[in-house]
Amino acid sequence: MDIEKWKRWREGGDRQAEIELIEEYLPLVTYVATRLSMGLPDTVDKDDLISFGRFGLLDALKKFDYMRGLQFETYGMWRIRGSIIDGLRECDIIPRSVRDKAKKIEEAYTVLEQENLRTVTDEEVSEYLNISVAELRQTLLDVSFASVLSLDEPIQDDEEQKHSRQTVIMDERAEKPETALHKEQRKEILAEAIERLPAKERTVVSLFYYEECSLTEIAEIMELSASRISQLHSKAVFRLRGALNRSKDYLLNE
Known part of the structure; x- marks a missing residue:
């Protein structure tokens, strides 16, 4: 440089x-x-x-x-x-119906994983949403585009404290009032959430966000269909969003 x-x-x-x-x-x-x-x-x-x-x-x-x-x-x-x-x-290229579906799925993962203190299965999420497993998997495909953007949505709606997840998670060099200790605590929350992901979801997150592979490239690497990769990506993101939601007060107010 x-x-x-x-x-x-x-x-x-x-x-x-x-x-x-x-x-x-x-x-x-x-x-x-x-x-x-x-x-x-x-x-x-x-x-x-x-x-x-x-x-x-x-x-x-x-x-x-x-x-x-x-x-x-x-x-x-x-x-x-x-x-x-x-x-x-x-x-506003994401239809309201898709946003609503994404919010319901995020709520399911947030509530269920908080109650069970573990990653939950498709069957448990389907039961919570009162839909079949097949419907859940189709919905995960429907909201896959929304989930690509979802880590960048605000943690809360308060205009005076609007922190995006991307800023909290990734942008360590931006000017912020938080101390280095707080940054490390945020990183730890995300790292722990990623570690708790099922193996395939963890691999998708690593390849997509850290290796910068496209979903199509990930499908080739993992020898799975592109639709399956989209489902895995959506589930991983909703689990991570759930973890961040559970830590929201800690992240914003500590």
């Missing part, structure tokens, strides 16, 4: 240095938009994703702490991803 270029722009107001940094990292936008588009409906235009992502890149460049000697790419990609997801949400 060219620290001098960052200094010329951020400390000296060098417009040319700013342009060079934007041009240098602009391919990150295309990369993130392409990866995200693999899990989105065909009706979503990748050019729109790129447009949303550019705002995220500019925001990341302004907020990145270049003096810490860290690589910009990881921070930049999460900011770009967040900007794209914000843009998609503003376009």
Whole structure:
């Protein structure tokens, strides 16, 4: 990373240095938009994703702490991803019916896993929702797109304390008032929740969020159908959301 270029722009107001940094990292936008588009409906235009992502890149460049000697790419990609997801949400491309289904499933996992203190089965969730296992699995497919975005939704609706799960979980370098201790506690909550996931769901989470594989690529790696991977991903996300919901007061108020 060219620290001098960052200094010329951020400390000296060098417009040319700013342009060079934007041009240098602009391919990150295309990369993130392409990866995200693999899990989105065909009706979503990748050019729109790129447009949303550019705002995220500019925001990341302004907020990145270049003096810490860290690589910009990881921070930049999460900011770009967040900007794209914000843009998609503003376009309201997820039907209300799908959002309602997703909320009901999240409630089921939150309540049941709190009561049982373990991961619950499809049969238990189906019974709670008063539907068949086949209906549950079809619903998990129906809400699979919503679950791709769901970790970025606010933990609560209070405008003065609106923390997204992405910020709480992933964005460790953003400027926040929390102490390093609190950050570690948040990471521990997520890490413990991931460890409790069934093996296949844990693998999907690892490949999707950390290895940045598409759901189609994960299906090939795990030798399962794409629909099965979508179901596993949805279940994993709802379990993680449940864990974060159970820890909501701790995360926001400690």
